[in-house]
Amino acid sequence: MRELVEFLARALVEDPDSVEVAEVEENGDLVLEVTVGPDDLGRLIGKGGRVANAIRTVAKAASAGSDRRVLVEFIED
Amino acid sequence: MSTNGAVDLPDEPAGRVQAILERVVEELGVEARIEVDEGDEEIVGRIEGDDVGLLIGRRGQTIDAVQLLCYRAAFRGRQDRKRVVVDAAGYRERRREAIERQADRAAERSLKTGKEIELEPMSPTERRVVHQHLKDRAGVETFSEGEEPERCVIVAPLLRD
Numbered sequence: 001m002r003e004l005v006e007f008l009a010r011a012l013v014e015d016p017d018s019v020e021v022a023e024v025e026e027n028g029d030l031v032l033e034v035t036v037g038p039d040d041l042g043r044l045i046g047k048g049g050r051v052a053n054a055i056r057t058v059a060k061a062a063s064a065g066s067d068r069r070v071l072v073e074f075i076e077d
Numbered sequence: 078m079s080t081n082g083a084v085d086l087p088d089e090p091a092g093r094v095q096a097i098l099e100r101v102v103e104e105l106g107v108e109a110r111i112e113v114d115e116g117d118e119e120i121v122g123r124i125e126g127d128d129v130g131l132l133i134g135r136r137g138q139t140i141d142a143v144q145l146l147c148y149r150a151a152f153r154g155r156q157d158r159k160r161v162v163v164d165a166a167g168y169r170e171r172r173r174e175a176i177e178r179q180a181d182r183a184a185e186r187s188l189k190t191g192k193e194i195e196l197e198p199m200s201p202t203e204r205r206v207v208h209q210h211l212k213d214r215a216g217v218e219t220f221s222e223g224e225e226p227e228r229c230v231i232v233a234p235l236l237r238d
Contacts, residue, residue: 004104011086011097011150043153048225051149054142061131061139062104 004062005032005072008055013040018077029069032059041076090151091115094122094161097147107132109165119160122147129165137172140165141200173206180207183232184217193233198223204230 002023010016018037023030036044045052056072063070086093095113102109102124109126124132133140140163148161162169176199183194196207207230208219219232 001104004100007100008097008146008150011093012146012153014154043149046149050145050225053226054145057134057138057142058101058146061134062101064105064131 001030001059001062001070002032005034005055005059008058009034009036009044012051013037013043015040020077026071029071030063031071031073033073033075035075035077037077041074044074086150090155090159090161091120093151094120094147094163097150098122098124098143098163101143102132105131115159117159119162120147120151122161122163124163124165126166129168132165133168136197137168137200140168172203176203176206177210180210180219180230180232184211184214187232187234188216191234193231195222196230196232198227198229200226201228204228207232 002021006019006021009019009021013019013036015037018040020035022033022035024033025031034044043051044055046054052072052074059070059072086096091113095111098111098113102111107124107126107129109124109129109132112123112125114121114123131139132143134142144161144163147163151161152158179196183196186192187194199207204221211217211219211232216235217232218235219230221228221230223229
Protein backbone atom coordinates (compact mmCIF):
# COMPACT_ATOMS: atom_id res chain seq x y z
CA MET A 1 0.00 0.00 0.00
CA ARG A 2 2.78 2.41 0.95
CA GLU A 3 4.58 1.52 -2.28
CA LEU A 4 1.48 2.22 -4.40
CA VAL A 5 0.93 5.65 -2.86
CA GLU A 6 4.62 6.46 -3.20
CA PHE A 7 4.55 5.37 -6.86
CA LEU A 8 1.52 7.55 -7.64
CA ALA A 9 2.90 10.55 -5.75
CA ARG A 10 6.25 10.31 -7.51
CA ALA A 11 4.50 10.12 -10.88
CA LEU A 12 2.67 13.38 -10.20
CA VAL A 13 5.41 15.70 -8.95
CA GLU A 14 8.28 17.59 -10.56
CA ASP A 15 10.81 16.38 -8.01
CA PRO A 16 10.12 12.68 -7.35
CA ASP A 17 13.16 12.29 -5.11
CA SER A 18 11.65 14.63 -2.55
CA VAL A 19 8.66 12.33 -2.00
CA GLU A 20 8.63 10.35 1.21
CA VAL A 21 5.81 8.20 2.53
CA ALA A 22 5.65 7.14 6.17
CA GLU A 23 3.29 4.55 7.59
CA VAL A 24 1.69 5.45 10.91
CA GLU A 25 -0.77 3.41 12.91
CA GLU A 26 -3.55 5.57 14.38
CA ASN A 27 -6.60 4.27 16.26
CA GLY A 28 -6.39 1.04 14.29
CA ASP A 29 -6.23 2.87 10.95
CA LEU A 30 -3.25 2.88 8.62
CA VAL A 31 -2.21 6.46 7.98
CA LEU A 32 0.11 7.14 5.06
CA GLU A 33 1.86 10.47 5.47
CA VAL A 34 3.11 11.77 2.15
CA THR A 35 5.79 14.42 2.55
CA VAL A 36 6.69 16.52 -0.47
CA GLY A 37 8.42 19.80 -1.28
CA PRO A 38 6.34 23.02 -1.15
CA ASP A 39 6.31 23.46 -4.94
CA ASP A 40 4.90 19.99 -5.47
CA LEU A 41 2.33 19.96 -2.68
CA GLY A 42 -0.21 21.73 -4.89
CA ARG A 43 0.31 19.16 -7.65
CA LEU A 44 -0.51 16.36 -5.22
CA ILE A 45 -3.57 18.05 -3.81
CA GLY A 46 -4.99 19.60 -6.98
CA LYS A 47 -7.82 22.07 -7.40
CA GLY A 48 -10.37 21.49 -4.65
CA GLY A 49 -8.38 18.45 -3.49
CA ARG A 50 -9.27 16.49 -6.62
CA VAL A 51 -5.87 14.84 -7.05
CA ALA A 52 -5.51 14.04 -3.34
CA ASN A 53 -8.97 12.49 -3.34
CA ALA A 54 -8.16 10.43 -6.43
CA ILE A 55 -5.08 9.02 -4.66
CA ARG A 56 -7.25 8.22 -1.62
CA THR A 57 -9.86 6.51 -3.80
CA VAL A 58 -7.26 4.28 -5.45
CA ALA A 59 -5.64 3.47 -2.07
CA LYS A 60 -9.06 2.54 -0.71
CA ALA A 61 -9.71 0.20 -3.64
CA ALA A 62 -6.29 -1.40 -3.14
CA SER A 63 -7.12 -2.02 0.54
CA ALA A 64 -10.48 -3.68 -0.20
CA GLY A 65 -10.71 -6.90 1.77
CA SER A 66 -8.51 -5.58 4.54
CA ASP A 67 -10.25 -4.67 7.80
CA ARG A 68 -8.03 -1.66 8.32
CA ARG A 69 -8.99 1.75 6.97
CA VAL A 70 -6.32 3.50 4.94
CA LEU A 71 -6.01 7.27 5.28
CA VAL A 72 -3.67 9.34 3.12
CA GLU A 73 -2.40 12.70 4.34
CA PHE A 74 -0.23 15.22 2.53
CA ILE A 75 2.39 17.23 4.36
CA GLU A 76 4.68 19.99 3.15
CA ASP A 77 8.37 19.28 3.69
CA MET B 78 10.45 -4.45 -12.70
CA SER B 79 11.12 -3.13 -9.23
CA THR B 80 8.25 -3.31 -6.76
CA ASN B 81 9.08 -0.26 -4.69
CA GLY B 82 7.82 3.23 -5.34
CA ALA B 83 11.09 4.41 -6.85
CA VAL B 84 10.35 3.21 -10.37
CA ASP B 85 11.43 5.47 -13.18
CA LEU B 86 8.49 6.22 -15.41
CA PRO B 87 8.90 6.58 -19.15
CA ASP B 88 9.02 10.14 -20.51
CA GLU B 89 6.28 10.03 -23.12
CA PRO B 90 2.66 10.35 -21.99
CA ALA B 91 1.31 7.08 -23.42
CA GLY B 92 4.13 5.12 -21.78
CA ARG B 93 3.38 6.80 -18.48
CA VAL B 94 -0.32 5.92 -18.73
CA GLN B 95 0.64 2.29 -19.47
CA ALA B 96 3.00 2.17 -16.46
CA ILE B 97 0.42 3.61 -14.07
CA LEU B 98 -2.34 1.28 -15.25
CA GLU B 99 -0.03 -1.74 -14.90
CA ARG B 100 0.88 -0.74 -11.38
CA VAL B 101 -2.69 -0.06 -10.25
CA VAL B 102 -4.03 -3.28 -11.79
CA GLU B 103 -1.27 -5.22 -10.04
CA GLU B 104 -1.93 -3.58 -6.65
CA LEU B 105 -5.66 -4.19 -6.92
CA GLY B 106 -4.98 -7.85 -7.62
CA VAL B 107 -7.06 -7.70 -10.80
CA GLU B 108 -6.29 -10.20 -13.57
CA ALA B 109 -6.32 -8.02 -16.69
CA ARG B 110 -4.70 -7.07 -19.98
CA ILE B 111 -3.86 -3.43 -20.65
CA GLU B 112 -3.72 -1.73 -24.00
CA VAL B 113 -2.88 1.94 -24.51
CA ASP B 114 -3.54 3.72 -27.81
CA GLU B 115 -2.57 7.28 -28.60
CA GLY B 116 -4.52 9.29 -31.16
CA ASP B 117 -4.29 12.92 -32.21
CA GLU B 118 -6.67 14.15 -29.53
CA GLU B 119 -6.64 11.52 -26.82
CA ILE B 120 -4.85 8.66 -25.16
CA VAL B 121 -7.10 5.69 -24.44
CA GLY B 122 -6.14 3.02 -21.91
CA ARG B 123 -8.24 -0.14 -22.10
CA ILE B 124 -8.27 -2.73 -19.36
CA GLU B 125 -9.78 -6.08 -20.29
CA GLY B 126 -10.46 -8.80 -17.75
CA ASP B 127 -13.21 -10.91 -16.23
CA ASP B 128 -13.33 -9.23 -12.86
CA VAL B 129 -12.67 -5.53 -13.19
CA GLY B 130 -15.49 -4.42 -10.89
CA LEU B 131 -13.08 -3.39 -8.13
CA LEU B 132 -11.19 -1.25 -10.62
CA ILE B 133 -14.39 0.48 -11.77
CA GLY B 134 -15.79 1.05 -8.28
CA ARG B 135 -19.13 2.38 -7.15
CA ARG B 136 -20.55 4.78 -9.75
CA GLY B 137 -17.19 4.49 -11.52
CA GLN B 138 -15.40 6.47 -8.84
CA THR B 139 -12.27 4.29 -8.85
CA ILE B 140 -11.81 4.26 -12.63
CA ASP B 141 -12.46 8.01 -12.74
CA ALA B 142 -9.77 8.50 -10.06
CA VAL B 143 -7.32 6.35 -12.02
CA GLN B 144 -8.15 8.32 -15.17
CA LEU B 145 -7.45 11.65 -13.47
CA LEU B 146 -4.15 10.39 -12.04
CA CYS B 147 -3.09 9.03 -15.44
CA TYR B 148 -3.85 12.39 -17.07
CA ARG B 149 -1.97 14.39 -14.44
CA ALA B 150 1.02 12.05 -14.44
CA ALA B 151 1.15 11.75 -18.24
CA PHE B 152 1.27 15.48 -18.89
CA ARG B 153 3.06 16.70 -15.79
CA GLY B 154 5.00 19.79 -16.76
CA ARG B 155 3.92 19.58 -20.41
CA GLN B 156 1.82 21.96 -22.49
CA ASP B 157 0.96 19.52 -25.32
CA ARG B 158 -1.95 17.96 -23.45
CA LYS B 159 -4.57 15.53 -24.72
CA ARG B 160 -7.56 13.94 -23.12
CA VAL B 161 -6.92 10.66 -21.29
CA VAL B 162 -9.67 8.06 -21.19
CA VAL B 163 -9.37 4.94 -19.05
CA ASP B 164 -11.90 2.23 -19.81
CA ALA B 165 -12.47 -1.23 -18.38
CA ALA B 166 -14.54 -3.98 -19.98
CA GLY B 167 -16.59 -1.49 -22.01
CA TYR B 168 -17.65 0.45 -18.89
CA ARG B 169 -17.54 3.91 -20.53
CA GLU B 170 -19.98 2.94 -23.29
CA ARG B 171 -22.34 1.13 -20.90
CA ARG B 172 -22.28 4.11 -18.56
CA ARG B 173 -22.96 6.58 -21.40
CA GLU B 174 -25.99 4.56 -22.50
CA ALA B 175 -27.28 4.40 -18.92
CA ILE B 176 -26.87 8.17 -18.52
CA GLU B 177 -28.71 8.84 -21.79
CA ARG B 178 -31.59 6.61 -20.63
CA GLN B 179 -31.74 8.51 -17.32
CA ALA B 180 -31.72 11.80 -19.24
CA ASP B 181 -34.57 10.61 -21.48
CA ARG B 182 -36.68 9.54 -18.49
CA ALA B 183 -36.00 12.83 -16.69
CA ALA B 184 -37.00 14.83 -19.80
CA GLU B 185 -40.27 12.89 -20.13
CA ARG B 186 -41.10 13.34 -16.45
CA SER B 187 -40.21 17.00 -16.54
CA LEU B 188 -42.50 17.62 -19.51
CA LYS B 189 -45.33 15.60 -17.97
CA THR B 190 -45.18 17.13 -14.49
CA GLY B 191 -43.89 20.61 -15.37
CA LYS B 192 -41.30 20.20 -12.60
CA GLU B 193 -37.53 20.25 -12.37
CA ILE B 194 -36.00 16.76 -12.20
CA GLU B 195 -32.67 16.29 -10.43
CA LEU B 196 -30.37 13.53 -11.70
CA GLU B 197 -27.87 11.66 -9.52
CA PRO B 198 -24.48 13.31 -8.89
CA MET B 199 -22.15 12.94 -11.89
CA SER B 200 -18.63 13.83 -12.93
CA PRO B 201 -18.14 16.78 -15.31
CA THR B 202 -17.73 14.39 -18.26
CA GLU B 203 -20.95 12.60 -17.40
CA ARG B 204 -22.88 15.84 -16.95
CA ARG B 205 -21.70 16.88 -20.41
CA VAL B 206 -23.26 13.68 -21.79
CA VAL B 207 -26.64 14.74 -20.36
CA HIS B 208 -26.40 18.34 -21.62
CA GLN B 209 -25.37 17.12 -25.05
CA HIS B 210 -28.05 14.43 -25.21
CA LEU B 211 -30.89 16.81 -24.29
CA LYS B 212 -29.69 20.00 -25.96
CA ASP B 213 -32.13 19.73 -28.89
CA ARG B 214 -34.97 18.19 -26.90
CA ALA B 215 -38.10 20.32 -27.27
CA GLY B 216 -39.57 21.78 -24.10
CA VAL B 217 -36.72 21.19 -21.64
CA GLU B 218 -33.45 22.76 -20.65
CA THR B 219 -30.57 21.42 -18.55
CA PHE B 220 -28.17 23.00 -16.10
CA SER B 221 -25.96 21.86 -13.23
CA GLU B 222 -26.28 22.60 -9.53
CA GLY B 223 -24.37 21.84 -6.33
CA GLU B 224 -20.72 21.42 -5.44
CA GLU B 225 -18.39 18.67 -6.61
CA PRO B 226 -18.49 15.75 -6.09
CA GLU B 227 -22.23 16.02 -5.48
CA ARG B 228 -22.87 18.32 -8.43
CA CYS B 229 -25.77 17.12 -10.56
CA VAL B 230 -27.75 17.99 -13.65
CA ILE B 231 -31.24 19.45 -13.37
CA VAL B 232 -33.66 18.84 -16.23
CA ALA B 233 -36.24 21.64 -16.21
CA PRO B 234 -39.31 22.39 -18.31
CA LEU B 235 -38.97 25.50 -20.47
CA LEU B 236 -41.41 28.15 -19.37
CA ARG B 237 -44.13 28.86 -21.89
CA ASP B 238 -45.99 32.13 -22.17
